[in-house]
Amino acid sequence: MKLTELSATQLSARIRGKEIRVTEALDEVFKVISEKEGLLHCYVTLEREKAYERAKEVQQKIDRGELTGPLAGVPFALKDNLCTEGTRTTCSSKILENFVPAYSAEAVKLLEKAGAVFLGKTNMDEFAMGSTTETSYFGVTRNPHDPKRVPGGSSGGSAAAVAAGECFAALGSDTGGSIRQPASFCGVVGMKPTYGTVSRYGLVAYGSSLDQIGPITRDVRDCAAVLETIAGHDPKDSTSMARTDTDFTSALGEDIKGMRIGLPRDFFQIQGDGLDPQVASAVREAAKVLEDRGAVVEEFDLSLVEYAIPTYYTIASAEASSNLERFDGVKYGYRAPGQEELHAMYKKTRSQGFGPEVKRRIMLGSFVLSSGYYDAYYLKALRVKALIKRAFDEAFQKYDCILGPVAPTTAPRLGESLSNPLKMYLGDIYTIAVNLAGLPAISVPCGRDDRGLPIGLQLIGDCYQEKKLLRAAYQYEKAAGGGIQEKKAVEGRVGL
Amino acid sequence: MANYISDETIDYVAILAKLELSAQEKEQAKKDMAGMLDYIDRLNELDTSGVEPMSHVFPVQNVFREDVVTGGDESEAILSNAPASKERMFKVPRTVE
Numbered sequence: 001m002k003l004t005e006l007s008a009t010q011l012s013a014r015i016r017g018k019e020i021r022v023t024e025a026l027d028e029v030f031k032v033i034s035e036k037e038g039l040l041h042c043y044v045t046l047e048r049e050k051a052y053e054r055a056k057e058v059q060q061k062i063d064r065g066e067l068t069g070p071l072a073g074v075p076f077a078l079k080d081n082l083c084t085e086g087t088r089t090t091c092s093s094k095i096l097e098n099f100v101p102a103y104s105a106e107a108v109k110l111l112e113k114a115g116a117v118f119l120g121k122t123n124m125d126e127f128a129m130g131s132t133t134e135t136s137y138f139g140v141t142r143n144p145h146d147p148k149r150v151p152g153g154s155s156g157g158s159a160a161a162v163a164a165g166e167c168f169a170a171l172g173s174d175t176g177g178s179i180r181q182p183a184s185f186c187g188v189v190g191m192k193p194t195y196g197t198v199s200r201y202g203l204v205a206y207g208s209s210l211d212q213i214g215p216i217t218r219d220v221r222d223c224a225a226v227l228e229t230i231a232g233h234d235p236k237d238s239t240s241m242a243r244t245d246t247d248f249t250s251a252l253g254e255d256i257k258g259m260r261i262g263l264p265r266d267f268f269q270i271q272g273d274g275l276d277p278q279v280a281s282a283v284r285e286a287a288k289v290l291e292d293r294g295a296v297v298e299e300f301d302l303s304l305v306e307y308a309i310p311t312y313y314t315i316a317s318a319e320a321s322s323n324l325e326r327f328d329g330v331k332y333g334y335r336a337p338g339q340e341e342l343h344a345m346y347k348k349t350r351s352q353g354f355g356p357e358v359k360r361r362i363m364l365g366s367f368v369l370s371s372g373y374y375d376a377y378y379l380k381a382l383r384v385k386a387l388i389k390r391a392f393d394e395a396f397q398k399y400d401c402i403l404g405p406v407a408p409t410t411a412p413r414l415g416e417s418l419s420n421p422l423k424m425y426l427g428d429i430y431t432i433a434v435n436l437a438g439l440p441a442i443s444v445p446c447g448r449d450d451r452g453l454p455i456g457l458q459l460i461g462d463c464y465q466e467k468k469l470l471r472a473a474y475q476y477e478k479a480a481g482g483g484i485q486e487k488k489a490v491e492g493r494v495g496l
Numbered sequence: 497m498a499n500y501i502s503d504e505t506i507d508y509v510a511i512l513a514k515l516e517l518s519a520q521e522k523e524q525a526k527k528d529m530a531g532m533l534d535y536i537d538r539l540n541e542l543d544t545s546g547v548e549p550m551s552h553v554f555p556v557q558n559v560f561r562e563d564v565v566t567g568g569d570e571s572e573a574i575l576s577n578a579p580a581s582k583e584r585m586f587k588v589p590r591t592v593e
Contacts, residue, residue: 102573195553209552238559239552310536321513328514330586335579342591343514351516359515360528366512367505367529368536377536382549384539389550422531438553463553 003028004165008074008222011168012115015073016062022055022073022117025168029075029119032165040142042161044080044090046120051075058115070225070249072115077167079158080121081128082108082213083202087118091204092136093126095327095334095353105202106237107171107213107230114229119167122157126355127324128178128206130154131424132417135357140414143185145453149411152182158216159186169226170216175207176312177406177431179214180443184406184456187445189223189473190216194463195438196241198227199234205323207316208239210435220444220474224248227466243464251467252474257294259472261459262399263287264302270429271306276409282447282455283405289479290403290472300398303391307384308433309425313361314368314381315436320358321365327353360421389437396462401472403459404430406443410453430458440466444473446480499533501526 003025006014014020030048037043061067078084081091083101090096104112112118125135133141133156141156143149144164151160155172159182162170172179174192183190191214198213205211215226228249233242268280287297329335329349336348354362368377395402407427417424434441439460446457457476461469506526510517517525571584580587 099577102570102577196556235561239554239556241554241556304542307539307542310539313532314536314539325514329579330588331574332577333579340589342589345589346514347516350514354515356521359513359517359521360525362513362515363506363509363525364529364532367509367533370509370512377533379549380539380544381536382551383544383547384542386547386550387542387544389553421528422535436553 004032006168007218008168009070009225012070012072012074016068022059022062023052025073026051026055026075026117029165029167036144036164036166039147040144040160040164040166041139042122042141042157042164042166043077043120044092044123044138044157045088047087047118050087051117051119054117058117061115067115069114069229071111071229074116074168075119076111076116077119077122077158077161077170078108079124079155079170079172081124081173081204082171083204084108084118084121087121089121089204090138091127092124092138093354093358094137095349096332097137097334099332101202103202105213106199106234108202110230110232111171122155122161122170124157125154126358127204127320128154128173128175129320129357129361131177131181131427132412133157133182134414134418135355137355142414143411145187146411146451149413149453150185150417152185152411154178154182155216156182159183159188159190162186162188162216162218169218169222171213171230172216173203173211173213174435175210175316176435177428179216180406180431180441180456180458181428183216183443184445185411185454187454188216188218189220189442189444190214191223191227191442191466191469192434192440193227193231193466194241194440196239197231197243197246197440197466199232199237199240201234201236207319208323209319210316220470220477221249221252223442224252224470245464245467248466248470251470254471255294256290256472256475259295259401259468260399261287261290261295261297261472262395262402263297263299264305264402264404265299266302266305267404267430270408274408275405276449278449279405279407279409279455283403283457286446286457286476286480287403289476293475293479295472297403300395302395302402304388305429305433308388308436309429311381311384311388312428312432312436313364313425314377315385317361317365318369318378319365321362321369324358324362357421385436388433392433392437392439392462400465400468401459401461403457406430406456406458410449410451410455434460438463440469442469442473444476446476498537499530501530
C-alpha cells in the first residue's frame with residue numbers, strides 16, 4: 001500500500017510506531033504535489049522548507065515520547081483564510097496578496113501542538129465568497145475527479161488537496177456550506193461543528209455569526225480526531241463555548257440501533273432546476289444502509305427550506321460589508337498607488353483590491369443595512385432566521401439526525417456557475433440553513449453519478465450533537481466500504 | 497423585475513461601501529442588486545409578526561474577561577504589513593487641509 005493512501009490517523013500510528021519517519025511522509029506528499037499541483041492548483045502558497053524543518057522538530061518530539069496524539073507527524077493543509085504566523089495569508093484576494101500575519105489562528109496553534117506539519121495554504125473563493133473556488137484572485141482549482149470541473153467552494157483547495165493526496169488532512173471554514181459542499185464534490189469527509197465549538201480567533205471574518213472552522217479529511221475517524229484537536233474554549237473568541245464533551249473519537253465505536261433519522265420530504269421537492277435524480281437515489285440508498293444498521297428512518301416535512309437562501313444572503317452580506325471595512329489600505333494589504341487624499345485612497349484601494357463577487361456582496365450588505373431598508377431587509381431576515389431555528393428545534397424533538405443531500409448536483413463544469421450568481425446561490429440550499437441555526441453537520445461520500453463524480457450525503461444534528469453525527473457517519477462509511485477505498489479510486493482516475 | 501435600483505441608490509450604496517464603480521460595473525450592480533432583492537422579497541411571504549429578530553443562535557451575552565495585558569509588543573511585526581509607516585506609526589495620505 002502506498003503511503004499516500006493511508007488516512008491521517010493511520011499514518012500517524014505508523015510514524016509513532018517507528019515504521020515511517022515524518023520526513024518520509026513529507027517526501028511522498030511532495031512527490032504527489034510535484035506530479036499534480038501544476039494541473040489541480042490546490043495551493044496558493046507552499047512552504048516546503050518550513051515543512052521539512054518542522055518535520056525534524058516533530059520527529060524529535062515523537063522520539064522523545066513528547067508527542068503521542070493521533071495527528072502527530074501528519075502533513076496538513078490550511079485554508080488561506082486562517083492566519084499563520086510568518087506565512088502569508090491571502091484569502092485568495094489581491095487586497096491581501098502580501099499579508100503576513102503576526103500570529104496564528106487558535107485552531108492552527110492547537111494542530112501545531114498536536115504535532116501536525118503544515119504544507120501550505122490552500123486556494124479558496126475570495127474571502128470565502130463563492131461555491132466553486134473560481135472567484136480566487138490566484139486562479140481556479142480543478143476537481144481531482146475531473147479536471148474540467150470545479151472542486152466546489154469556498155474551501156475548494158483544501159478538499160481537492162485531501163482528495164488528490166496533496167496532503168493527509170486539511171482545515172476549511174464553513175459559512176454557508178464551504179466545508180461540506182467541496183468535500184462532497186471531491187469525495188472526502190467534511191464537517192462543520194456547532195457554532196462556537198472551534199475558536200474563530202485568527203480566522204479572517206466573513207459572516208461572523210455563521211463562520212466555523214472544521215476538518216476536511218479522508219475518512220470519518222480522521223474527521224473526529226481533527227475536530228477533537230481543534231475544539232475548545234478560547235477567551236480570545238467571545239462566541240466560543242466551554243464544552244466538556246469534545247472527546248469526539250469516543251463516539252466512533254458505538255452502534256446506531258434505534259437512532260431516529262429524519263429524511264425531509266421537502267429536500268427532495270425543491271424548485272428551480274431541482275435535485276439531480278442520481279443524487280436523490282444515492283441519498284435514499286444511504287438511508288437504507290443506515291436502516292440495515294438499526295436506525296429508524298422516517299420521512300417528514302422540515303418546512304421553510306427554500307427561505308433559507310434569501311435569509312442567508314441578506315445576513316451574510318450584511319456581516320461581510322461590515323467585516324470587510326477593515327481592508328482600507330492603511331494597516332495591511334494592498335494600497336492603491338498615487339493617491340493624495342485619504343478617502344480617495346480608501347475607495348481606489350478597495351475598488352482595485354476586491355474582485356466582483358466580493359464587491360457584489362459588500363454592495364448588497366451595505367444596502368440591506370442602510371437606513372430606510374434595515375427593517376425591511378435585515379431585521380426581516382433575522383426574524384425568518386428565528387423561524388428556521390424553530391423548525392429545526394421541532395425536528396430534533398423527533399429525530400436524532402436529519403439526513404439529506406449536501407448539494408442538488410455533483411460538481412459543475414468550470415465556468416458554468418459565475419455567469420449567474422443567483423443560480424450559484426441556489427446550489428447552497430441544503431447547507432446554509434445549518435449555519436443560520438448554528439447546527440453541526442457532516443458531509444460523507446455516498447457513491448458516484450454516471451460520470452463517476454462523487455455524491456455526498458449530509459447528516460445534520462442538533463446543537464452539540466456532533467457525536468451522534470460521527471457515530472452514524474462512521475457506521476455508514478464502514479457499511480458502504482467508503483473512506484480509504486474511495487481515495488484509491490481517485491488515485492486511479494486522475495492518473496497523472 | 498419588481499425592484500428597480502436607480503443611479504442615485506447605487507451611488508449612495510457605493511459611498512457606504514467605499515467602492516468606486518466604473519460605468520459598466522454600476523449597470524451590472526444595478527441589475528444584480530435588483531435581482532437579489534426580488535429574490536429576498538420572497539421572505540415577505542412569511543408572517544413574522546411577533547417574531548423577535550434572532551441575531552445570535554445561543555443566548556450568550558456580555559462575555560467579559562479580566563482586563564489584563566497579555567502577549568508582547570508586536571508593533572514591529574504588525575507595522576511590517578503596513579503599506580507605509582513612519583516612526584512606528586501608520587502613514588496615510590493627507591486627511592485635513
